[in-house]
Amino acid sequence: MASHAASHHEVKRYKGLMDWLTTVDHKKIAILYLASGLFFFVLGGIEALLIRIQLMFPMFNFLDGQTYNEVLTMHGTTMIFLVAMPLVFAMWNAAVPLQIGARDVAFPFLNSLGFWVFLFGGILLNLSWFLGGAPDAGWTMYAPLALREFSGPGNDYYLIGLQIAGIGSLLSGINFLATIINMRAPGMTFMRMPLFTWTTLVTSLIILFALTPLAVGLIEMTFDRLFDAKFFNPAGGGSPVLWEHIFWIFGHPEVYILVLPAFGIISEVVATFSSKRLFGYGSMVFATSLIGLLSFMVWVHHMFTVGMGPIANALFGVATSLIAIPTGIKIFNWLFTMWGGHLRFTTASLYAFSFIPSFVMGGVTGVMLALPPADYQFHDTYFVVAHFHYVIVGGVVLGLFAGMYYWWPKMFGRMLNETLGKISFWFWIIGFHLTFFIQHFLGLWGMPRRVFTYLENQGWDLPNLVSTIGAFLMAISVILFVINVVITWAKKPDAPGDPWDGRTLEWSIPSPAPEYNFRQIPLIRGLDCYWKEKMAGNKEMTPAEPLGPIHMPSPSILPFIMALGLFISGIGFIMSKYEFENSFLVAIFHSYAVGILGLVILFVCMIIRSLKDDPGYHIEPEELEAKGAKA
Amino acid sequence: MSAHSHTDHLPAELEKATLEGRNKILGFWLFLGAECALFGTLFASYLALRGNNMGGPTANELFDLSIVALATFILLTSSLFSVLAVHEMHRHNLGKVRFWLAATVLFGLAFLALEIYEFVHYVHEGHTFSSSAFASSFYSLVGFHGSHVLFGVCWIALLVAQLGRKGLTVVTGPKIYVAALYWHFIDVVWVFIFTVVYLMGKVG
Amino acid sequence: MVHNETSSQKIKRAPVHEGMKNHYITFALSIILTALAFFAVMNSDLGSGFVYFFIVILAFVQAILQILFWMHMKDRGHLYAQVTFVVAALVLLPIMVTALFWIWW
Numbered sequence: 053m054a055s056h057a058a059s060h061h062e063v064k065r066y067k068g069l070m071d072w073l074t075t076v077d078h079k080k081i082a083i084l085y086l087a088s089g090l091f092f093f094v095l096g097g098i099e100a101l102l103i104r105i106q107l108m109f110p111m112f113n114f115l116d117g118q119t120y121n122e123v124l125t126m127h128g129t130t131m132i133f134l135v136a137m138p139l140v141f142a143m144w145n146a147a148v149p150l151q152i153g154a155r156d157v158a159f160p161f162l163n164s165l166g167f168w169v170f171l172f173g174g175i176l177l178n179l180s181w182f183l184g185g186a187p188d189a190g191w192t193m194y195a196p197l198a199l200r201e202f203s204g205p206g207n208d209y210y211l212i213g214l215q216i217a218g219i220g221s222l223l224s225g226i227n228f229l230a231t232i233i234n235m236r237a238p239g240m241t242f243m244r245m246p247l248f249t250w251t252t253l254v255t256s257l258i259i260l261f262a263l264t265p266l267a268v269g270l271i272e273m274t275f276d277r278l279f280d281a282k283f284f285n286p287a288g289g290g291s292p293v294l295w296e297h298i299f300w301i302f303g304h305p306e307v308y309i310l311v312l313p314a315f316g317i318i319s320e321v322v323a324t325f326s327s328k329r330l331f332g333y334g335s336m337v338f339a340t341s342l343i344g345l346l347s348f349m350v351w352v353h354h355m356f357t358v359g360m361g362p363i364a365n366a367l368f369g370v371a372t373s374l375i376a377i378p379t380g381i382k383i384f385n386w387l388f389t390m391w392g393g394h395l396r397f398t399t400a401s402l403y404a405f406s407f408i409p410s411f412v413m414g415g416v417t418g419v420m421l422a423l424p425p426a427d428y429q430f431h432d433t434y435f436v437v438a439h440f441h442y443v444i445v446g447g448v449v450l451g452l453f454a455g456m457y458y459w460w461p462k463m464f465g466r467m468l469n470e471t472l473g474k475i476s477f478w479f480w481i482i483g484f485h486l487t488f489f490i491q492h493f494l495g496l497w498g499m500p501r502r503v504f505t506y507l508e509n510q511g512w513d514l515p516n517l518v519s520t521i522g523a524f525l526m527a528i529s530v531i532l533f534v535i536n537v538v539i540t541w542a543k544k545p546d547a548p549g550d551p552w553d554g555r556t557l558e559w560s561i562p563s564p565a566p567e568y569n570f571r572q573i574p575l576i577r578g579l580d581c582y583w584k585e586k587m588a589g590n591k592e593m594t595p596a597e598p599l600g601p602i603h604m605p606s607p608s609i610l611p612f613i614m615a616l617g618l619f620i621s622g623i624g625f626i627m628s629k630y631e632f633e634n635s636f637l638v639a640i641f642h643s644y645a646v647g648i649l650g651l652v653i654l655f656v657c658m659i660i661r662s663l664k665d666d667p668g669y670h671i672e673p674e675e676l677e678a679k680g681a682k683a
Numbered sequence: 684m685s686a687h688s689h690t691d692h693l694p695a696e697l698e699k700a701t702l703e704g705r706n707k708i709l710g711f712w713l714f715l716g717a718e719c720a721l722f723g724t725l726f727a728s729y730l731a732l733r734g735n736n737m738g739g740p741t742a743n744e745l746f747d748l749s750i751v752a753l754a755t756f757i758l759l760t761s762s763l764f765s766v767l768a769v770h771e772m773h774r775h776n777l778g779k780v781r782f783w784l785a786a787t788v789l790f791g792l793a794f795l796a797l798e799i800y801e802f803v804h805y806v807h808e809g810h811t812f813s814s815s816a817f818a819s820s821f822y823s824l825v826g827f828h829g830s831h832v833l834f835g836v837c838w839i840a841l842l843v844a845q846l847g848r849k850g851l852t853v854v855t856g857p858k859i860y861v862a863a864l865y866w867h868f869i870d871v872v873w874v875f876i877f878t879v880v881y882l883m884g885k886v887g
Numbered sequence: 888m889v890h891n892e893t894s895s896q897k898i899k900r901a902p903v904h905e906g907m908k909n910h911y912i913t914f915a916l917s918i919i920l921t922a923l924a925f926f927a928v929m930n931s932d933l934g935s936g937f938v939y940f941f942i943v944i945l946a947f948v949q950a951i952l953q954i955l956f957w958m959h960m961k962d963r964g965h966l967y968a969q970v971t972f973v974v975a976a977l978v979l980l981p982i983m984v985t986a987l988f989w990i991w992w
Contacts, residue, residue, distance in 0.1 A: 158710060159706065159710060222717060226710050226713045260713060261716065261717065263717070264720040264721035264724065265720055267721065268721055268724040268728070271823075272728060272819075272823065275812075275823065276819075280813040281813060282813060282815055282816045282818070282819045283728065283816060283820065283823075285816075288814075289737045289816035289817065290735070290816040291731060291732065294731050297727075301724070659841065716975045719975045720975065748929065752925055759917055759918065760914075763910070763911075766907070766957050767907065767910075770906075770910070867953060867954075868958070871950045874917075874946050874950050875950065877924075878943060878946040882924055882925070882928045885928050886935050886938050
C-alpha cells in the first residue's frame with residue numbers, strides 16, 4: 053500500500069539555494085560540512101596568527117590581555133568544535149555510505165539537522181565578538197574563572213553555542229552507527245569493512261558516550277551563570293574540581309574522536325599509494341576498538357596537579373601509558389604496509405606519509421606527560437601546547453588534508469591541482485614543525501601557557517620569534533590551498549571514477565557520485581572488495597539486486613528551521629542577563645520570552661515532522677538508463 | 684507459528700517489518716545509551732554535591748517517603764500500561780493500543796502532579812534551586828527526569844491522536860514501539876533516582 | 888513499504904509473543920523489590936552501610952529485569968542493544984566509581 057502511494061506522490065524538488073537548504077543527501081551534506089569547516093579553519097587560523105603576532109616579541113602591545121584571552125579561547129574552541137569535528141563529519145558523509153554500499157545514511161533528515169545545528173551553534177559562538185566580547189576563560193572554561201563573578205557575557209556564548217553544536221555531533225554519531233550496523237551491502241561483514249568505516253564506527257561509539265557528559269557540564273555551568281545555581285561555586289558548596297572531571301570525561305574521548313578518523317584516512321591513503329593492502333587488518337580493528345574503550349579511562353591525566361593524590365594519579369598514569377600500545381600497533385602496521393610497496397607520491401600521500409613521524413613525535417611527548425611526577429613539571433607550560441599541537445596538527449590535520457585531496461574527485465568530480473597541492477604541502481609541513489617543535493623547549497625552559505606576554509631576556513625571545521615565522525608559513529600554505537580550491541571549482545567536472553587505482557568500493561562508481569550512489573547495490577566478495585573484483589578481471593562490481601526503482605528520501609526545510617529555533621532560543625537566554633536601556637528589549641529578554649519562543653519553534657517543527665509522513669520519491673530504471681553514468 | 688490469527692495483511696511484528704523501522708529502533712537504543720551517560724553524569728554531580736546544603740534543609744529533613752513511594756508506584760504502573768500497549772500492537776488491536784497509551788499518559792501526568800507538589804513544598808521549606816550545591820544538583824537531576832516524563836507525556840498523547848487518524852501500519856508501528864522504549868527507560872532511571880536520591884537521603 | 892523478513896530472521900523462529908505473563912511477573916517483582924528497599928531504609932535497626940549496599944543491589948536487579956523483559960532486550964535481534972548497554976555500563980562504571988571514591992576519600 054505504501055509503495056503504491058509513493059510512486060504517485062509528487063515531491064517537491066528544489067534548485068539552487070533552496071536545494072542546499074533542504075537537502076538530506078549525505079553527499080551534499082558532506083560538502084556543506086566541508087565548506088563550513090574550511091571557513092572556520094580560516095577564522096581559527098587568523099586567531100592563531102593574532103596569538104603568534106602578540107607573542108612574537110617580549111612585552112609586545114599588539115593585543116591587550118583581555119583581547120588576547122578572547123582570541124586564545126576562540127582559537128581553541130573554533131579549531132576543535134567548528135573545524136576538526138565538522139571536517140571529520142564531512143569525510144564521513146562523503147565516504148562511508150559509499151564504502152559500505154549504501155544509498156544514504158540511516159537517518160537522512162537527522163543528518164541534515166546535525167549540520168544546521170552545528171552551523172547555528174558556530175554562528176552563535178562567533179556572534180559574541182560583536183555582542184560584548186568573546187568567551188575568555190580558555191577552551192576548557194574552568195570554574196570559578198568562567199563563572200559570572202569573574203567574567204563577562206562572552207562565556208555564555210561558549211556554553212550555549214557548544215550545547216547547540218554538540219547536539220549535532222551526537223546526532224551524527226547515532227546516524228553513522230545505525231548506518232554501519234544496519235545498511236551494509238550484502239556480503240560486507242564487519243571484517244570486510246574498510247578501515248575508515250571501522251574508525252567511523254568506533255568514533256561514533258565514543259561520541260555517543262562522551263558528548264552527553266559535555267552537555268550536562270555545559271548545562272550545569274549555564275545554570276550557574278544564568279540562573280544562580282551553585283554547581284561549581286565554592287561559596288554555595290559547589291566544586292570547581294567537579295567541572296574539571298565532567299569536562300575531561302568528555303574532553304579526553306573528544307581528542308580520540310578527532311584522531312581516530314584521521315587514523316582511518318591514513319590507513320586508506322597509505323594502502324592505496326603503497327599499491328599494497330593494509331598490513332595487519334585484524335590487529336588494526338582490534339587496536340582501534342581498544343583505543344576507543346581506553347579513551348574513557350584516562351581523563352584524570354588532565355588533572356594530575358589538582359590534588360587527587362598519588363593513588364588516583366598512578367592509576368590513571370598507567371592507563372594513559374597503556375593507550376600508547378594499540379597506537380603503536382597502528383604505526384607499525386602503516387610502516388609495514390609501506391615496506392615493499394610501490395610508493396606513489398601525490399599530495400594526499402605526502403600528507404599521509406608525513407603524518408607518521410609527526411604524529412609519533414606528538415605521541416611520545418604524550419607518554420612523557422602521562423607520568424604524574426613528570427607532569428608536575430610540564431603542566432600548564434608550552435610543553436603541553438607543543439604536545440597537543442603535534443598530535444592535532446601533525447595528526448588530525450595532516451590526516452584531514454590527506455582525506456580531502458584523496459576524496460575531492462569523488463565529491464566534486466574534479467581533482468585538486470597537484471603542483472599547487474605539493475607546494476602548499478611543503479609550506480605546511482615546514483611551517484608546522486618550525487612553529488611547534490621549538491615550543492617543547494620553551495615549555496622546558498619555563499614559559500607558561502595562556503600568557504599574553506613575557507619579560508625579555510629569559511631565553512624565550514628568539515624561540516617565540518621562530519615559532520611565529522612558522523605560523524606565517526602555515527598561513528601561506530592555507531592561502532595556496534584556498535586558491536587551489538577556487539581554481540579547481542572552475543574546472544570541468546571530468547575526473548575519472550577511479551583516479552588513484554583504489555581498493556575500496558567508493559572508487560567503483562563515477563566521480564562525482566550519482567544522486568543514488570549505486571545503480572544496483574553491489575555484492576561484496578572480500579576485503580578491499582573493489583580490488584578483489586579488479587584482480588578477478590572485472591571492470592565493475594557484481595550487482596546484488598536487479599535494476600529497479602530506487603527510493604530516495606524527500607528534502608525538507610524543517611532541519612534548518614529547527615536549528616534556527618535553537619539559535620533564537622540561545623540568544624534569548626543569553627540576553628536575559630544583558631542590561632538594556634530600551635524598555636521593550638528589557639521586557640522581552642528578561643522574561644525569557646525570546647528563549648521560550650525559540651524552543652516553541654523547535655517543538656512545533658518536531659510535531660510537524662511527526663505528523664507528516666515522508667514517503668520520499670523514486671528514481672525509475674528508465675531514468676537510470678538515460679542518465680548513464682552521470683548524476 | 685503465532686498463537687493468534689491475523690485476518691489483516693499486516694506483518695506480526697509491525698515495528699521490525701521495514702528497514703526504516705529497524706533503523707529507528709536501533710537508533711533509539713543508541714540514543715538511550717547516550718541518555719545513560721547523561722543521567723550518569725547528573726547522578727555523579729548529585730553524589731558529589733549532596734552533602735553541601737550550606738545550612739539549608741538536609742535530604743533527610745526534606746524527603747517524605749510516602750509521597751515518593753506513591754509516585755514510584757504510579758510510574759511503575761504506567762510503564763506496565765505501555766507494555767500492554769505494545770502487546771496489543773502485536774495483536775493489531777488499534778483500539779486497545781490507544782487505550783493503554785492513554786492510560787500511560789494519565790498516570791504520567793499524575794506522577795508529574797505529585798512531583799510539582801513536592802517541589803513547591805520544598806521551595807516553601809527554603810530549598811530552592813539557588814540555595815546550595817545540594818539543591819542545584821537535586822533539582823537538576825530530579826527535574827531533568829521530570830522534564831523527560833513531561834516530554835514523554837506529550838509525545839505519547841500526540842501518538843494516541845495520530846493513531847486515530849493513521850491506524851496501525853508499518854510506519855506507525857515503530858513509533859509505538861520506540862515511545863514505549865522511551866517510557867520504560869525513564870522508569871528505569873526513576874528506580875535509580877528513588878534509590879540514590881530519596882532512599883540514600885533518608886539513610887544519611 | 889513492506890520488505891520481507893531477511894533470511895536470518897526467518898531461520899530464528901524463537902517465540903515472538905509469549906503473552907503478557909512474563910511482563911506481569913516483572914511488574915510484581917518490581918513492586919516487591921521497591922517495597923523491600925523502602926522497608927530497609929525505614930527500619931532503623933539495620934546498619935547504614937548494609938542498607939546502602941542492599942538498596943543499590945535491589946535497584947540494579949529491578950533495572951535489569953525491566954530492561955530485559957519490558958524493553959525486550961532478551962528477545963532475538965537485540966544483540967546490538969545488548970552490546971551497547973554493556974559498553975554503556977562499562978563506561979559508566981569507572982565514572983561513577985571514581986566519583987564515589989573521590990568524594991569519600
